[in-house]
Amino acid sequence: MELLEIAKTALLYSFFVMIAGSAWRLIGILLHKDKPDHSEPRQPGGLPAALKVIWTRSLGAPDFKKENFHLKTLGYTMHIGLFTAILLFKPHIENWAAFLGIGWPGLPDVVIYVVGIATVGILLIMLYRRLTHPVLKLISNFDDYMSWFVTALPLVTGLCIPLGFGLEEDTLIAIHLFSVALLMLWFPFGKLAHTYMIFLSRGTTGAILERRGART
Amino acid sequence: MSTTEHEFDLESERLSVKKPEVRFDKQGDMSDDERVEQAMTHFSKDFGRTAATYLESCIHCGVCAEVCQYYVQTGDPKYTPIWKLEPFKQAYKRESSPFSWLFKTFNLKKKVTAEQLEEWQHLLYDSCTVCGRCSLICPMGIDIASLVSQARHGMFKAGLIPHELHAVAERAEVDGSPLGVTPQVFEDRLEWMEDEHEVDINIDEDEADVLVVMSSIEIQKYPDAMAATAKILNATGESWTFRTDGFEATNFGLLSGNLDWQRDISMRIIDAAVKVGAKTLVLPECGHAYMALRWMGGNMYGKPLPFKVLHITEYIADALNSGRLKVEKVDKSVTFHDPCQVSRRGGATRAPRDILDHLGVDFREMPKGGDYNWCCGGGGGVVTIHRADELRYKVFELKMEQVEETEAEELLSSCSNCRQNFDDCQRHFEWQYKMGSLLELVADNLVEEARD
Numbered sequence: 001m002e003l004l005e006i007a008k009t010a011l012l013y014s015f016f017v018m019i020a021g022s023a024w025r026l027i028g029i030l031l032h033k034d035k036p037d038h039s040e041p042r043q044p045g046g047l048p049a050a051l052k053v054i055w056t057r058s059l060g061a062p063d064f065k066k067e068n069f070h071l072k073t074l075g076y077t078m079h080i081g082l083f084t085a086i087l088l089f090k091p092h093i094e095n096w097a098a099f100l101g102i103g104w105p106g107l108p109d110v111v112i113y114v115v116g117i118a119t120v121g122i123l124l125i126m127l128y129r130r131l132t133h134p135v136l137k138l139i140s141n142f143d144d145y146m147s148w149f150v151t152a153l154p155l156v157t158g159l160c161i162p163l164g165f166g167l168e169e170d171t172l173i174a175i176h177l178f179s180v181a182l183l184m185l186w187f188p189f190g191k192l193a194h195t196y197m198i199f200l201s202r203g204t205t206g207a208i209l210e211r212r213g214a215r216t
Numbered sequence: 217m218s219t220t221e222h223e224f225d226l227e228s229e230r231l232s233v234k235k236p237e238v239r240f241d242k243q244g245d246m247s248d249d250e251r252v253e254q255a256m257t258h259f260s261k262d263f264g265r266t267a268a269t270y271l272e273s274c275i276h277c278g279v280c281a282e283v284c285q286y287y288v289q290t291g292d293p294k295y296t297p298i299w300k301l302e303p304f305k306q307a308y309k310r311e312s313s314p315f316s317w318l319f320k321t322f323n324l325k326k327k328v329t330a331e332q333l334e335e336w337q338h339l340l341y342d343s344c345t346v347c348g349r350c351s352l353i354c355p356m357g358i359d360i361a362s363l364v365s366q367a368r369h370g371m372f373k374a375g376l377i378p379h380e381l382h383a384v385a386e387r388a389e390v391d392g393s394p395l396g397v398t399p400q401v402f403e404d405r406l407e408w409m410e411d412e413h414e415v416d417i418n419i420d421e422d423e424a425d426v427l428v429v430m431s432s433i434e435i436q437k438y439p440d441a442m443a444a445t446a447k448i449l450n451a452t453g454e455s456w457t458f459r460t461d462g463f464e465a466t467n468f469g470l471l472s473g474n475l476d477w478q479r480d481i482s483m484r485i486i487d488a489a490v491k492v493g494a495k496t497l498v499l500p501e502c503g504h505a506y507m508a509l510r511w512m513g514g515n516m517y518g519k520p521l522p523f524k525v526l527h528i529t530e531y532i533a534d535a536l537n538s539g540r541l542k543v544e545k546v547d548k549s550v551t552f553h554d555p556c557q558v559s560r561r562g563g564a565t566r567a568p569r570d571i572l573d574h575l576g577v578d579f580r581e582m583p584k585g586g587d588y589n590w591c592c593g594g595g596g597g598v599v600t601i602h603r604a605d606e607l608r609y610k611v612f613e614l615k616m617e618q619v620e621e622t623e624a625e626e627l628l629s630s631c632s633n634c635r636q637n638f639d640d641c642q643r644h645f646e647w648q649y650k651m652g653s654l655l656e657l658v659a660d661n662l663v664e665e666a667r668d
Contacts, residue, residue: 028314029272034264038514040524042563057357063588064353067282071355075277134293135278139302142324144276189315191275194356201273202357204266209359212511213563215352215587 004170007177014181021188022196029200037208045211053206053216054199074126081119085112085155109162116159123152143190150186153179240337243375243382248330251374255333256307259370263312270363271308273356274298280350280360285590285611286343297350297360300339303328304367333376340367341378342604347556347591361561368473377472378601385468389477392484394468395432399460402430405439406458413443416450421457427494427523428458429465429485431502433632441501441632444659448532449498451662452540456498462488465505466633470512471597482508482516489523496524498531501655503555503595503631506562527558528655529630533567536574542663545576551624552579552654553615553638555631556595560587568630568654575661580622590614592629594637612641619649628654 060068086092090106097103106112127148130136157176161169186192209216246254278296281287286295293299310316310325319325348361371377384394391398397405403419410417418424428449434441442458449456462485469477486509489497499505510525526534535541552568559565565586572579582589593611598604615638619627627649629635638651 025272025314029268030265032263032265032268034266035515038517038520039511040514040520053357057355060355061352061588063584064283067353068279071277071279075355133278134291135281135287135296136276138293139276139278139296139299141276189318194273194275197269197273198356200269204269205351205357205359208266209561209563212561215560215563215565216357 007174014184041211042213049210050203255370255374258373345595372473385472424457426456467508503557533570549578551622
C-alpha cells in the first residue's frame, strides 16, 4: 500500500478513536450524579444562565483585563490562526466539502502560509512561557507538552509541503496526515478535550452561580 | 477528638496556639495509608457531575494565580489556586475519571501519599480563604473555591487540619459556640445590652415571624451589634425573637470541612426557626453564615427551608426600600468592604449599597470593588490559624491599598469575621482606618417614628 493510503487509513481510525474516546469521557462525567440543590433561587439558573456564562467567559471580566492579557492575547491569536488554517486553506476546504457535502471560499495560499508561520511562532512563545514562567512550570505535566506537540506538528508538517525538501508531494502530505492522526489520537485523553469541556464547565458554573445571583 | 499536644490560650484577644511555627498538624492516630484513604473517600463522597466536570476541564493556563492574593503578594507559584487541588486532581484522575483504568494500569498518575496531603494542609487551609476570586477569571469557568471546600472534607476526615481550626470547630459542635458562648452567656449579654442601650430585646418568644441569630464574634467582641439588631427589628414593628436554643450563626463545621458538624450546627438554627414558626431567618453580619444557611441550609435540612433566609443587610435594605424603616442622612464619606461569601459568592452585593444610598453618605467604591473585591484575608477559617499570621498580614497589604485609594473617612463592612481580621491587622500595622459596622451605623441613625 502507498504511504499516502496508509496515512489516510490511519487518519480514519484515529478519527474513530477521537469520537469514541470523547464520547466515553463525556458519558463518564455525565453519569456522575449531583445532589439536588434545595436552596431558594434568587433568580433563574438553568440553560439561559449556562449560555450566558459560556459567552461572558469568552470576553473575560473587564476588571481582570490586565491579569488576562497574556492568556487572551496568545490564546485567541493561536486559536484564530489554527482555525484559519484548518477551515480556510483551499485544499482543506476540498476535503471538508467531500466530507460534509458543502464547501466555502478559501484564502489565498500565501495568506495561509503567513498565518501558519505566525501561529507556529505564537505556539513557540506559549511553549517558552510554559517552560519559564514559575506558575506554568510548576503546574504543567506531560499532557501540556504532549498537547502542545500534537497541535504544533500538523502546522509544521503542513508548512513543509510547499517547501518540498526534495521529497515527493504525496510523501509530505502523508506525513502531514500522520501528524493530524496523532492529534486526533491524543485528543480525547488530554486537555485538547477543552474543545467541548469548555461548554460543560462554563455552563455548569453559570447554572449554579447565576441562580444565587452571584458574580459569574 | 483532636490529639494536639499544643496549648491553646483561650483568653487572648484571638485564640492563640503555642508553637505556631509547626509545619502541619494531625488529629487522631491513623496510619499514613488510612489517612490517605479517608481523605480520598470523603473527597469523593459528595463527588458529583459538577466536581467531575471541573476536574476534567483545567487547561493549566495558570491565570487563576494572577488574581489570588497569596500569589500576588508572595510570587510563590505554590499558591496558584488550582495547584492547591493537585493531590485531589491526581486522585480523581487515577481513581474516578473515565480513563482511570488507563491512568492506574500504566501508573500514569501516581498514588497520592500522606506526605503530599500533609504538605497541602498549608495550601488548603492557611493560604485559601475560599474567597472565589480565582473562580471569576478561570477561562474554563471552573469554580475552584467549591473544589477547595470539597477537598477540606477529605482533609478533615484524614485528621489533617490545623489545630486551632479543629479546636474551634470542635467547641462549636460540642458546646454550641466556637468562642464558648453558652445559652446562659448569650442571655446574660443580651440583658447587659438591653440595659446599656435601653432597648427592648425579645428572647425566647414562643412564636415570632422573624428569628434573628448572631455570630459569637459579635456576642463576645462586638456586643453592640446585638443592641443594634434589636433596635432595627423593633423599628420595623415585626414580631421577632432571639432564641437561646438556636442563636449561633457561625459554622466552623463548614470552614473546617466537617460536613456532619456543619449539618448539626445548621440544624440548631433551622429547628429553632421551625419551632417559633418563623417566616424569615435573619442572619447577622457574618459572611460564611450566609453561605451556610442561605445557600447550604436547605441541603443540610434535606428539603427546601420553610422560611426565607436573609442577611441582615438584605433585611435592612428591604425595610428601607419599602418604607418600613427610615434613617437620618449621614454626612461623611464611606467605603465598603464586601464580605466574599455575601457578595461575590452569595449574590447580595446590592443590599449594602442600597442602605448606603438611604443613609446619603458620600459612598466611594474601592477600585476593583464589589464582587471583584480583594478578600480581607481572614475568611475561610484562616484568621484562627496562628501559624498563618505572617502570610495573613502580607495579603492584608493589598486590602489597605484598596481602602486607602478611596480616601474615604470611614470604612464599613457587614461581616464580623472580616471586622475581627481588620481590627487585628489594624493593630499590627498601626493603620489609620478602623473597621465599622454598617448595621451599627444604621441603628445609630434610625428615625424612630418611621412605622407611624
